[in-house]
Amino acid sequence: MQDVDVVIIGAGSAGLAAAKTVRAAGLSFTVLEAMGRIGGRAWTSSEAFGVPFDIGCAWLHAADRNPYYAEAQAAGWTLHHHDMNVDHLYFGKRKATEEEEDATRRADADLCRLMENWSGTDDRVSSLLAAGHVARAAATFAGPMDFGKDYDEISIEDFRAAADLDPNYFSSEGLGALVAQFGADVPVELSTPVRKILWDVPGVACVTDRGTIRARAAIVTASPAVLAFEEIAFSPALPDAHIEAFFDLPMGMLTKLPVEIRGTRLGLSPFDDLLIERPARHDIYFLCFPFDIDLMVGFVGGDFAWELSAAGEAAGVDFVVDRLCGIFGNDVRKHVGRAMMTNWGGERFVRGAYAAARPGKAAARRVLAEPVAERIWFAGEHLAGPLIQTCGGARLSGETVARQVVQSLSPR
Ligand SMILES: Cc1cc2nc3c(=O)[nH]c(=O)nc-3n(C[C@H](O)[C@H](O)[C@H](O)COP(=O)(O)OP(=O)(O)OC[C@H]3O[C@@H](n4cnc5c(N)ncnc54)[C@H](O)[C@@H]3O)c2cc1C
CATH class of the missing domain: 3.90.660 (Polyamine Oxidase; Chain A, domain 2)
Structure with a gap:
């Protein structure tokens, strides 16, 4: 694994979108994904019923603002309006x-x-x-x-x-399949969980079981629960406000x-x-x-x-x-x-369905939207503004944060 401009942690909707945005800006990148597939919580499988079934996200929410909806239409997918x-x-x-x-x-x-x-x-x-x-x-x-x-x-x-x-649509081919299609041309290092991110070095260094990769910046798209459980250690520790924010955004189920x-x-x-x-x-x-x-x-x-x-x-x-x-x-x-029964709580690298702020803690999302030392940035459904908790929102969050990273790495 070569050193790059940007390392992206997670190949869900947010991480794939971030990678595409960084690539379009001409920067080098690597995507590190813990699971053996891309898509994260977007996952269509025909295994259980012989027809596509979305184990995770299924509805194309806010279709008028959701880039996946336009892509599903363009691909000629079977869509049903369902509020x-x-x-x-x-x-x-x-x-x-x-x-x-x-x-x-x-x-x-x-x-x-x-x-x-x-x-x-x-x-x-x-x-x-x-x-x-x-x-x-x-x-x-x-x-x-x-x-x-x-x-x-x-x-x-x-x-x-x-x-x-609203408006909400459902596709018979599956939203997970759409995300997989969106990410198909993004190179991803699968089955490569990031264990630790060092940021007392120039840029960042991401430690994995397959070696350490250095980059000028990291975009972390793991869920707040994964971060609260310290699946990724940070050295030195992140600011207290960021750590508290992980805990103030527990996962709903x-x-x-x-x-x-x-x-x-x-x-x-x-x-x-x-x-x-x-x-x-x-x-x-x-x-x-x-x-x-x-x-x-x-x-x-x-x-x-x-x-x-x-x-x-x-x-x-x-x-x-x-x-x-x-x-x-x-x-x-x-x-x-x-x-069958889905089991997102038992998925180690997700640990729930999506994040919801504890009462009195809505500000936690604003805290996590702040990068740490202009080197560690967070993105994902939990930081998707009005489209929080949605797959389309996660993608828009990945794109927005990647543009901010590109700007921060550009010579001033
Ligand atoms: C049951 C269910 C139903 C849902 N229904 C809908 C719906 O109908 N419509 C809708 O729009 N949304 C729905 N959602 C929400 C939607 O699926 C998510 O908002 C969206 O997919 C999240 O994308 P993301 O990129 O933010 O996170 P993720 O998809 O979780 O991607 C993050 C990635 O980071 C990886 N990762 C974590 N830790 C590490 C590590 N240490 N190293 C490397 N990689 C790591 C994970 O494996 C994962 O692939 C649903 C979710 C669930 C669970």
Whole structure:
């Protein structure tokens, strides 16, 4: 591995975009990736179901500002416009009444308005939540299914800094496949975790098991959780404010539980949204039969998603099938085929779904946006401004930071 101008740590959406930007500016670079593949949290696989399935990101959010959307269109991919509205709402096994569905929509609008106007001292979304199961159902999307956190762990300030992600599209080929295509021409050193970054040397030196590589600057795209767990050591230590910021941006969790349902559509239409509200936030959302394939894709988020991860895939799949039987009858069991559960919490080099600021700590994102000694820069979904938590946002963050690095390395 040769010494370069810029070393980029991570070949996810942010790292690949940073590499392309650095290359376009004529600087030399190396991308070091811990996993044996590119894409990071963008990963489409046909292994489980014989059709492309996104283990990580799937929706092309904010399509009007998302560069991946234009590329999917140009490539002639099969795209479906899908904004989430709850088409079918259940409280446990009971179907919500029309009045309850209307009340849930109103509660959702109320919550958005309260967050917009908030100027109090209690920065937790839960502080704005009216009592009752209807209000809770309205907040399930905003909380566990969207932010990957329960609402008492979400900062209002952080939440409202995030953009409305409409319009949303879904592709049958997979967002992970699109990111892989985007990064296909970027040379990446795979299976090369960076263990340590020295910055008391000229520039930086990145220590890996395959040797040490020197560069004038580093762009670090690993998640804040990976950094909080000190998967990458820094010598000398980073400033305290940066270290605190890693801990103030813990990862939320979103777990997918796709289950094959063969020979019936259960009276549902492709792309219907079905939400089952349950006690103690053990809620589950289903994206029903996307592109009319035989899959009900379950989603659980927040603390419950961590709990199910700990219980394991068999428990997770049983949980989903039991919920479906509870609503559609035990006959469903005869139609169940293959199933799986994603495990982003157990992925050492990610450790969760995406970052969300602790209540009162929304400023942590601004701290990490500051480079250290003009040599160590951070990028990724957690630093994507209004498009935080999204794959398109991660790419834009990688591009923005790479442009700043190029400028900082240019002769003045
Ligand atoms: C279940 C799930 C569903 C999601 N759904 C959506 C969605 O529908 N739409 C959407 O837009 N977004 C979604 N997201 C979020 C989206 O996937 C991420 O925001 C985005 O992919 C993050 O890109 P990134 O480059 O910032 O980070 P990553 O993809 O995590 O890339 C960072 C890379 O750094 C590598 N790395 C870490 N440590 C080291 C090290 N020490 N040395 C070398 N390499 C290292 C990692 O292996 C990884 O490849 C979802 C995420 C999950 C988990």
